[in-house]
Amino acid sequence: MSAPDPELRVREAAPADRAAWDAFVEDHPQATPFHLWGWLEAVRQALNHRCIPLLAERALGIVGVLPLVAVESRLFGRALIGTGFAVEGGPLVLEPAAGAALVERAEDLARAGRFARLELRCPPPERPGWRALAGRHLSFRRFLDPDPEANFRNLRNKQRNMVRKGRALGLRIEPDPGCGRFWPLYAASVHRLGTPVLPKAWFQALERLLGKRCETLVVLRGDEPVAGVQSFYFRDAAMPYYAGGIEEARRLAAHDFMYDALMRRAVAERGCRLFDFGRSKVGSGHADFKRHWGFAPEPVVYAHWSPDGRPPPDLDPRSERNRLLVAAWRRLPRGLADRLGPPIARQIG
Numbered sequence: 001m002s003a004p005d006p007e008l009r010v011r012e013a014a015p016a017d018r019a020a021w022d023a024f025v026e027d028h029p030q031a032t033p034f035h036l037w038g039w040l041e042a043v044r045q046a047l048n049h050r051c052i053p054l055l056a057e058r059a060l061g062i063v064g065v066l067p068l069v070a071v072e073s074r075l076f077g078r079a080l081i082g083t084g085f086a087v088e089g090g091p092l093v094l095e096p097a098a099g100a101a102l103v104e105r106a107e108d109l110a111r112a113g114r115f116a117r118l119e120l121r122c123p124p125p126e127r128p129g130w131r132a133l134a135g136r137h138l139s140f141r142r143f144l145d146p147d148p149e150a151n152f153r154n155l156r157n158k159q160r161n162m163v164r165k166g167r168a169l170g171l172r173i174e175p176d177p178g179c180g181r182f183w184p185l186y187a188a189s190v191h192r193l194g195t196p197v198l199p200k201a202w203f204q205a206l207e208r209l210l211g212k213r214c215e216t217l218v219v220l221r222g223d224e225p226v227a228g229v230q231s232f233y234f235r236d237a238a239m240p241y242y243a244g245g246i247e248e249a250r251r252l253a254a255h256d257f258m259y260d261a262l263m264r265r266a267v268a269e270r271g272c273r274l275f276d277f278g279r280s281k282v283g284s285g286h287a288d289f290k291r292h293w294g295f296a297p298e299p300v301v302y303a304h305w306s307p308d309g310r311p312p313p314d315l316d317p318r319s320e321r322n323r324l325l326v327a328a329w330r331r332l333p334r335g336l337a338d339r340l341g342p343p344i345a346r347q348i349g
Contacts, residue, residue, distance in 0.1 A: 008063070008097055010105045013053040021053065024062045025092065033234040034086035034121070038209035040067050043084055046205035047198075047346045052080070054105055056098040064098030066091040068106060070113070073347035076313045077116035080106060084349045087139070087279040090122030090303070103127060111307045119312070124303035133302040133312060138287055140277035140295035144238075148264040159256055159293055166257025169221065173261045176218040179203040182228035182244075185218070187338050189244030194326030196341035196348070203230055203242065217265075219245075219258045227254035229262060237274040238266035259293070 013021055018037045025031045033039060040051040049069050056064035069084025083089030093099040103125050110118040124130040145151050152160065176182045183200040190197045207214050213234060219227040227245030231238055240262060245254055266272035277295050280287035287297065304312045329337065 007058050008056060008101055009058075010054060010056045010101045013055040013065075017055060020062060021055065021065060024065060028092045031092055032086070032088040033210065033213055033232045033239070034083040034088050035065065035067055035092055036210070038211075039083065039086065040069070042202065042205040042209045043069050045209075046202040047085070049084065049346070052109065054102050056093065056102050063095055064091055064093035064102050066102040066106060068109070069349065070115070071347065071349035073349070075344070075347050078114070079349060080110050080113070080115050080118045081349050082106070082120045086121055087300075088121050090120040099125065100127070107305065110305070116306065116310065117312060118305045120303040122303060123301045129309065130303055130305045133304050134299060135282065137279045137281055137300040138297035139279050139300050140290040140297055142275050142277070142295050144263060144267055144273050144275050146267060146273070148267050151263050151267065152260060154294065156292060156294055162253040162256035163260045166253040169252055171219050171221055171226070171252065171254060171257045173217050173219050173258060176216045176228060177207065179207065179216050179230070181218045181225040182216050182230060185225055185228040185246065186242055186244035187341070188246060188334070191334055191337050192247065192330065194330040196329065196345040197338060198345045199342035206230065217258070217262065219254045221252060226252055227258050229258055231262060233266075233270055233272065236272050237276050238262065238270065238272040239276040239278060241278055255289070
């Protein structure tokens with residue numbers, strides 16, 4: 001272990017640090033909404049995981065933060081994840097020394113707490129034992145024009161026609177605070193994918209703790225909810241993060257209608273200039289959908305470290321073992337899957 005810098009201190013932040021923490025995140029050019037204190041608080045309240053907000057500071061103030069979530073899982077082993085249940089994370093720092101000190105403290109916590117692994121949702125630091133996790137996911141981002149019609153014209157012909165189809169069918173979109181209509185739509189979609197669903201309390205906590213940065217919308221055909229999306233807003237970016245719909249949503253062009261409407265709202269009401277379509281697994285239907293919308297994929301690279309050097313667990317749904325689990329989950333009745341899903345989903349971090 002390197003000798004500590006006498007002027008640099010790393011500690012676990014307390015609730016009294018929240019305002020200073022969030023101010024630091026707001027000002028940092030590489031920050032994401034997953035670095036905000038509210039994200040960790042949502043994880044703690046809704047998913048019942050211990051959150052460890054590491055803070056590096058000097059006499060004049062904060063020089064780095066690293067939000068960690070301790071995910072206790074019988075299925076995949078105990079892990080420290082920065083940031084858990086997010087697609088991005090890792091340290092935000094003003095200087096290299098702060099980054100090294102934060103990661104070193106995270107390694108010490110993993111050893112002392114007997115965690116099987118430490119994972120950062122960012123590229124690996126230049127430290128011994130760290131390896132890159134690549135080839136699993138793609139991200140999709142595109143700049144938005146201030147003119148909503150220009151963004152519509154930039155879509156491919158097929159997607160424009162699908163949006164027009166949704167309009168012709170009389171689809172409309174409106175907010176769904178409390179997620180009462182959104183959650184069943186999301187639960188139905190993840191069940192078709194063979195994935196356990198997160199509890200409704202998680203989505204409600206994100207709304208409550210992120211405030212205006214979080215919005216839940218549903219698409220209606222008459223009075224029937226057919227699709228929905230929960231999005232995050234950070235600086236000038238709109239980030240549709242969770243989405244779902246009934247099985248008929250594709251035939252109704254509900255998802256195409258929904259994302260066009262979301263882009264229009266993001267530009268007109270929020271002044272957004274970036275549409276972050278989020279992360280999708282390589283080879284998945286979601287990745288293909290985003291490509292069809294004209295978004296160019298970019299590879300996602302994460303970081304893995306283990307106290308004993310063991311490799312990361314097999315979380316690839318395309319592996320033989322996991323394909324069998326996915327198929328079995330799809331066969332569960334919806335009601336049973338909705339009851340069993342949340343305790344399992346909270347272990348997948």
